[in-house]
Amino acid sequence: PLLGGPLKVMIPENLTMEQVVEKNPLMELRGQYQPPNCWTRHHTAIVVPYYGQAQHLQHLLFHLHPFLQHQQLHYAIYVVNQVNNTAFNRGKLRNVGFWEAMQEEDWDWVFFHDVNLLPEDNRNLYICDIFSAHASVAIDKFNYKIVPCSCYLGGVFALRPVHYLKINGFPNTYWNWDREDNDIAARWGGLALGRPHLLFGRYHMLEDGLDHSHEQSPKSPGFLAEIQSRWQQDGVNSLGYTLLSKELQPLYTNLTVDITVPAPGTPVP
Numbered sequence: 001p002l003l004g005g006p007l008k009v010m011i012p013e014n015l016t017m018e019q020v021v022e023k024n025p026l027m028e029l030r031g032q033y034q035p036p037n038c039w040t041r042h043h044t045a046i047v048v049p050y051y052g053q054a055q056h057l058q059h060l061l062f063h064l065h066p067f068l069q070h071q072q073l074h075y076a077i078y079v080v081n082q083v084n085n086t087a088f089n090r091g092k093l094r095n096v097g098f099w100e101a102m103q104e105e106d107w108d109w110v111f112f113h114d115v116n117l118l119p120e121d122n123r124n125l126y127i128c129d130i131f132s133a134h135a136s137v138a139i140d141k142f143n144y145k146i147v148p149c150s151c152y153l154g155g156v157f158a159l160r161p162v163h164y165l166k167i168n169g170f171p172n173t174y175w176n177w178d179r180e181d182n183d184i185a186a187r188w189g190g191l192a193l194g195r196p197h198l199l200f201g202r203y204h205m206l207e208d209g210l211d212h213s214h215e216q217s218p219k220s221p222g223f224l225a226e227i228q229s230r231w232q233q234d235g236v237n238s239l240g241y242t243l244l245s246k247e248l249q250p251l252y253t254n255l256t257v258d259i260t261v262p263a264p265g266t267p268v269p
């Protein structure tokens with residue numbers, strides 16, 4: 001009943017985390033939320049790979065908490081904070097976030113969420129009623145051009161835990177921005193992919209000064225063949241990391257990880 005449709009995306013100047021906390025009084029510690037006056041059927045974990053984009057994170061939290069609360073979900077937000085001055089490794093951070101989130105709760109599905117994407121319509125439900133869902137199908141920066149479905153999967157998308165394990169999660173070995181979203185689509189194979197109504201799946205992209213032109217672009221058949229030959233060796237079954245700290249913030253759980261060294265004894269399925 002609380003879904004109003006299109007949202008005005010506000011980017012307040014000089015926003016502070018304290019202000020965002022104040023605006024969300026119903027949050028329990030660790031960024032969890034339960035609707036106060038109904039029993040919810042949906043339990044959603046949100047995993048946000050993070051590499052020091054503090055302003056973006058504040059704007060995401062400012063926008064995403066009311067968005068999710070209007071959907072009356074039980075949810076939690078996990079920020080996976082990469083330390084060390086190596087290149088951003090979004091795939092591996094997603095694997096860590098998945099793993100740590102599932103230790104806490106039996107989540108129905110996990111949404112992987114880029115820190116710089118703000119949903120523009122709250123009828124874009126953060127649940128996935130089939131196996132998986134690609135939520136961010138149209139982004140303002142790309143003139144809301146609809147992404148081709150089968151060759152790219154990035155931005156905001158969801159998997160049920162059982163299917164995440166089936167595709168062996170994400171690659172751990174891409175130390176940069178460009179390839180993992182095509183890789184994940186290649187792993188996907190025949191899994192059915194749900195998408196919101198194209199008008200609901202719209203997002204605003206916060207500018208980060210990085211080149212995103214490679215995104216949303218399918219890669220060569222040779223690249224896809226290469227993935228198909230080795231995805232079973234590179235993924236959640238070869239995940240090594242050290243959890244340096246886990247801080248329970250009012251609006252999120254901050255998982256700080258060192259992913260540069262494969263840590264002996266880290267759990268693998």
Ligand SMILES: *[C@@H]1O[C@H](CO)[C@@H](O)[C@H](O)[C@H]1NC(C)=O
Pocket residue numbers: 013014
């Ligand atoms: C934001 O901060 C800058 C620098 O301190 C200040 O000039 C500006 O007026 C502030 N904007 C708002 C909306 O408070």
Ligand SMILES: *[C@@H]1O[C@H](CO)[C@@H](O)[C@H](O)[C@H]1NC(C)=O
Pocket residue numbers: 083084244258260261
């Ligand atoms: C990464 O950072 C952590 C914490 O600062 C440190 O303990 C670790 O040795 C670093 N790893 C590398 C490979 O630099």
Ligand SMILES: *[C@@H]1O[C@H](CO)[C@@H](O)[C@H](O)[C@H]1NC(C)=O
Pocket residue numbers: 057079081245247254255256
């Ligand atoms: C997460 O925790 C680390 C370690 O305390 C801290 O350096 C970092 O600023 C925190 N990040 C966020 C987004 O809270």
